[in-house]
Amino acid sequence: xxxxxxxxxxxxxxxxxxxxxxxxxxxxxxxxxxxxxxxxxxxxxxxxxxxxxxxxxxxxxxxxxxxxxxxxxxxxxxxxxxxxxxxxxxxxxxxxxxxxxxxxxxxxxxxxxxxxxxxxxxxxxxxxxxxxxxxxxxxxxxxxxxxxxxxxxxxxxxxxxxxxxxxxxxxxxxxxxxxxxxxxxxxxxxxxxxxxxxxxxxxxxxxxxxxxxxxxxxxxxxxxxxxxxxxxxxxxxxxxxxxxxxxxxxxxxxxxxxxxxxxxxxxxxxxxxxxxxxxxxxxx
Amino acid sequence: xxxxxxxxxxxxxxxxxxxxxxxxxxxxxxxxxxxxxxxxxxxxxxxxxxxxxxxxxxxxxxxxxxxxxxxxxxxxxxxxxxxxxxxxxxxxxxxxxxxxxxxxxxxxxxxxxxxxxxxxxxxxxxxxxxxxxxxxxxxxxxxxxxxxxxxxxxxxxxxxxxxxxxxxxxxxxxxxxxxxxxxxxxxxxxxxxxxxxxxxxxxxxxxxxxxxxxxxxxxxxxxxxxxxxxxxxxxxxxxxxxxxxxxxxxxxxxxxxxxxxxxxxxxxxxxxxxxxxxxxxxxx
Numbered sequence: 001x002x003x004x005x006x007x008x009x010x011x012x013x014x015x016x017x018x019x020x021x022x023x024x025x026x027x028x029x030x031x032x033x034x035x036x037x038x039x040x041x042x043x044x045x046x047x048x049x050x051x052x053x054x055x056x057x058x059x060x061x062x063x064x065x066x067x068x069x070x071x072x073x074x075x076x077x078x079x080x081x082x083x084x085x086x087x088x089x090x091x092x093x094x095x096x097x098x099x100x101x102x103x104x105x106x107x108x109x110x111x112x113x114x115x116x117x118x119x120x121x122x123x124x125x126x127x128x129x130x131x132x133x134x135x136x137x138x139x140x141x142x143x144x145x146x147x148x149x150x151x152x153x154x155x156x157x158x159x160x161x162x163x164x165x166x167x168x169x170x171x172x173x174x175x176x177x178x179x180x181x182x183x184x185x186x187x188x189x190x191x192x193x194x195x196x197x198x199x200x201x202x203x204x205x206x207x208x209x210x211x212x213x214x215x216x217x218x219x220x221x222x223x224x225x226x227x228x229x230x231x232x233x234x235x236x237x238x239x240x241x242x243x244x245x246x247x248x249x250x251x252x253x254x255x256x257x258x259x260x261x262x263x264x265x266x267x268x269x270x271x272x273x274x275x276x277x278x279x280x281x282x283x284x
Numbered sequence: 285x286x287x288x289x290x291x292x293x294x295x296x297x298x299x300x301x302x303x304x305x306x307x308x309x310x311x312x313x314x315x316x317x318x319x320x321x322x323x324x325x326x327x328x329x330x331x332x333x334x335x336x337x338x339x340x341x342x343x344x345x346x347x348x349x350x351x352x353x354x355x356x357x358x359x360x361x362x363x364x365x366x367x368x369x370x371x372x373x374x375x376x377x378x379x380x381x382x383x384x385x386x387x388x389x390x391x392x393x394x395x396x397x398x399x400x401x402x403x404x405x406x407x408x409x410x411x412x413x414x415x416x417x418x419x420x421x422x423x424x425x426x427x428x429x430x431x432x433x434x435x436x437x438x439x440x441x442x443x444x445x446x447x448x449x450x451x452x453x454x455x456x457x458x459x460x461x462x463x464x465x466x467x468x469x470x471x472x473x474x475x476x477x478x479x480x481x482x483x484x485x486x487x488x489x490x491x492x493x494x495x496x497x498x499x500x501x502x503x504x505x506x507x508x509x510x511x512x513x514x515x516x517x518x519x520x521x522x523x524x525x526x527x528x529x530x531x532x533x534x535x536x537x538x539x540x541x542x543x544x545x546x547x548x549x550x551x552x553x554x555x556x557x558x559x560x561x562x563x564x565x566x567x568x
Contacts, residue, residue, distance in 0.1 A: 010324055013299075013300070273545050
């Protein structure tokens with residue numbers, strides 16, 4: 001017998017993974033949660049039938065969403081992470097001794113519980129004393145925060161389910177207020193390749209550029225996401241992520257990484273023409 | 285009725301495309317050739333069950349295999365292209381007025397004939413007066429050439445079928461001899477992500493580094509190739525593709541591109557740590 005997990009990347013493109021075992025399935029208040037074990041990707045988590053995290057390549061996503069802003073401003077002390085129930089983003093943040101507090105806001109407690117059990121590789125630092133977890137809607141959480149965080153990371157799902165509110169102007173306006181003058185915002189920014197994702201990317205970009213004077217996009221290779229061509233948004237009140245990067249300072253921290261390095265940090269902001277055109281086309 | 289084309293990216297990963305029509309199928313002396321029509325990718329060509337070219341994203345591969353060396357040395361006059369039966373690489377080369385001759389060596393005439401019929405988007409410049417097509421084995425062809433070409437592009441299939449000879453030391457040693465002192469060699473360099481491809485990548489790198497003092501690797505996003513994370517090798521006798529890039533000269537040519545730009549040219553040579561480690565691990 002063979003068991004295959006299949007995911008529709010578009011209506012006419014399907015990505016399938018042979019699985020050894022369907023370890024977990026449940027429906028939370030917000031979404032369907034599944035965990036599978038596979039030879040190629042190790043254990044992986046899906047939400048509403050979309051791969052979120054695999055043991056094999058989660059390092060790419062989590063290193064790139066964390067080290068790019070942290071290297072841009074190594075003095076970041078207070079971080080807010082929205083979404084990110086698997087814990088991978090928090091894990092990377094806890095590697096910085098200079099980080100004093102990490103507030104994590106995850107709407108779905110069940111995701112966190114499932115990851116603690118099945119994905120200790122990502123969830124392993126959720127009990128770090130600097131971490132405080134709020135099981136709330138990120139959209140509501142940021143409404144009441146002002147001038148508090150040096151860094152906000154929006155580690156959301158796609159804007160098709162519970163993550164939808166995190167792709168709105170209201171949300172990014174409130175993030176702007178919740179950030180200090182030093183503030184940097186990084187968000188998962190979808191993908192330029194397939195139409196549906198490209199529209200989400202444009203929507204996210206349009207929301208963010210209204211509030212932040214610095215608004216850039218960087219790209220990574222994440223093979224288990226649709227098309228493998230994934231983007232992150234970098235927005236800030238004053239920090240340019242490339243021009244002022246202090247490579248030596250970051251390299252002196254001595255952090256071992258499998259994907260991120262400071263040369264790649266500069267390189268990943270160079271985008272293909274068709275991606276630049278899509279981003280420019282999001283209206284002014 | 286639904287018709288799906290499926291490709292095994294590994295034994296336990298499958299990529300499937302809904303097709304409208306199976307336009308062509310045949311077995312040549314060297315391989316099985318198929319052409320499909322799909323909504324997502326337009327017409328696409330497969331060889332031995334692997335996607336080679338799709339109308340939707342062939343521009344990524346062909347722009348990146350051609351414009352990186354051409355921008356590095358805008359005085360390239362004589363080019364040799366090995367493989368590349370679909371014509372896309374030749375098409376991009378013919379856009380340079382400075383190019384005087386393009387020798388194309390394709391082992392399988394049937395691929396060229398099929399692409400002329402079904403993929404005019406890539407095959408459209410094969411009748412350019414500067415192009416001469418040799419239906420020969422590339423490995424044998426380069427044995428008898430010396431000090432002839434400013435640029436060799438190895439646009440091969442994977443090293444699992446007829447492309448196998450193009451992943452050997454003998455071949456790259458002969459390429460070295462066939463190049464002038466100005467010579468640049470670019471090759472499709474497989475992918476770092478799935479084991480089988482990563483081993484091919486290491487093999488290619490090991491062969492090339494023996495002959496060329498400058499030996500670099502650059503990366504691109506090609507969603508229809510396994511993992512979407514694809515590499516090209518850049519080797520030369522003296523040209524550094526990044527440090528000495530004359531961006532202004534290339535931009536003054538006024539070529540319109542959908543993927544390539546000179547900023548990306550510099551950025552794509554910055555590789556993730558795990559890729560650097562795999563390349564370093566190819567022995568000295």
